Amino acid sequence: MAKNRIRVGVIFGGRSGEHEISLRSARSIMDAIDKDKYDVLPIGITKEGQWIAGGDPMRTLTSGEPSAGPAALLGEPGDSTLKAIEPVNETSRSLTDIATIDVFFPVLHGPFGEDGTVQGLLELADVPYVGSGVAGSAVGMDKVLFKAVMQAHHIPVLPYQLVLRSEWEENREAVLERVMAALDFPVFVKPANLGSSVGVTKARDREQLADALDEAARYDRRLLVERGISAREIEVSVLGNEHPVASVPGEVIPGDEFYSYKDKYLDDKAKLLIPAPLDERLTEQVRELAVASFKAIDAAGLARCDFLLDRETGELWMNEINTIPGFTSISMYPKLWEASGIPYPELIDRLIQLALERHADKKRSKTTYEPES
Numbered sequence: 001m002a003k004n005r006i007r008v009g010v011i012f013g014g015r016s017g018e019h020e021i022s023l024r025s026a027r028s029i030m031d032a033i034d035k036d037k038y039d040v041l042p043i044g045i046t047k048e049g050q051w052i053a054g055g056d057p058m059r060t061l062t063s064g065e066p067s068a069g070p071a072a073l074l075g076e077p078g079d080s081t082l083k084a085i086e087p088v089n090e091t092s093r094s095l096t097d098i099a100t101i102d103v104f105f106p107v108l109h110g111p112f113g114e115d116g117t118v119q120g121l122l123e124l125a126d127v128p129y130v131g132s133g134v135a136g137s138a139v140g141m142d143k144v145l146f147k148a149v150m151q152a153h154h155i156p157v158l159p160y161q162l163v164l165r166s167e168w169e170e171n172r173e174a175v176l177e178r179v180m181a182a183l184d185f186p187v188f189v190k191p192a193n194l195g196s197s198v199g200v201t202k203a204r205d206r207e208q209l210a211d212a213l214d215e216a217a218r219y220d221r222r223l224l225v226e227r228g229i230s231a232r233e234i235e236v237s238v239l240g241n242e243h244p245v246a247s248v249p250g251e252v253i254p255g256d257e258f259y260s261y262k263d264k265y266l267d268d269k270a271k272l273l274i275p276a277p278l279d280e281r282l283t284e285q286v287r288e289l290a291v292a293s294f295k296a297i298d299a300a301g302l303a304r305c306d307f308l309l310d311r312e313t314g315e316l317w318m319n320e321i322n323t324i325p326g327f328t329s330i331s332m333y334p335k336l337w338e339a340s341g342i343p344y345p346e347l348i349d350r351l352i353q354l355a356l357e358r359h360a361d362k363k364r365s366k367t368t369y370e371p372e373s
Helices: 019-032 057-063 117-125 134-141 143-152 165-170 172-182 206-217 261-265 280-296 332-339 344-362
Strands: 006-013 038-045 051-055 068-072 081-087 093-100 103-107 160-164 187-191 201-203 222-227 231-240 250-253 271-273 301-310 316-322
Touching: 006 019, 006 057, 006 093, 019 038, 019 057, 019 103, 019 344, 038 057, 038 068, 051 057, 051 081, 057 068, 103 117, 103 344, 117 134, 134 143, 143 160, 143 222, 143 280, 143 316, 160 165, 160 172, 165 172, 165 206, 165 222, 172 206, 187 206, 201 206, 206 222, 231 280, 231 316, 231 332, 231 344, 250 332, 280 301, 280 316, 301 332, 301 344, 332 344
Parallel strands: 006 038, 006 103
Antiparallel strands: 038 051, 051 068, 068 081, 081 093, 160 222, 187 201, 187 222, 231 250, 231 301, 250 271, 301 316
């Protein structure tokens, strides 16, 4: 590696229903990153949670070919060297250095990556990484916690109910009665901690509500039921640390009844309108709310904020925030920034610089306390 280049460890894959989407995002980032400025070390995580590196982990994850071996980051403060795990005999393993990483770029969508878990490991290792910290990632990932934080900050969210999988399995009738007493049909049922519309169902009556709760319970122990409205889907990208800024808003025109996983990644029927056809007042309102939401959860680096604009009343509702949004060159997050004047390679560069700046700022904080005698 040239001395003046920064080595970036791009982490992708993971134990999530969004594993394949992560691979797409990571491949796009690694293709577009400025090779004159950065050296990239690909770091894969299998669906079983094993880290792999050295060689071509992308090939291993996509084709199953053994092109990379087991690897680990120890999580010791100041040690950003990725280690290869090599067998010595049946009962012992040895560690050898693969490479020292200057900054990590997690591209892990969904659980075990976007939810603060990987961020916790990187915090223990005291290394720079792109994106939100443990708290911002965890709150942003959990749709119910996120809504509670939005309410505390007077940011409008649709009425909702939290259903625990355990209570649904123990007393289905009581849960149905409670939800129907609180919310009118139609409703949307979602796993609280998942993205890409996996496990999301629209329910119009009691029977569909029960089926929807069964479907969401396959993916999470916490289930969100929220009021459904006829809405336009507006999205805004946010970039920054202490002083975040918002992109121009975009609008998603679903090809399906709502912006489902199939609609996003398989059918290719959804349309993206950039910029969104909004008047000046709504444009500024949605951008302001995006920045306010970003700050409310202490997000950092990047996030995509998704809003619902009621077609009948004109009310604007915060729907959710994605702290590691889809990052292919045709994903909404980078496309909104491209329309705002920041091309894809430059956006990657800015995110890496923001990660380094945030880590340097955190290093200013004391971690020991010596009381005055």
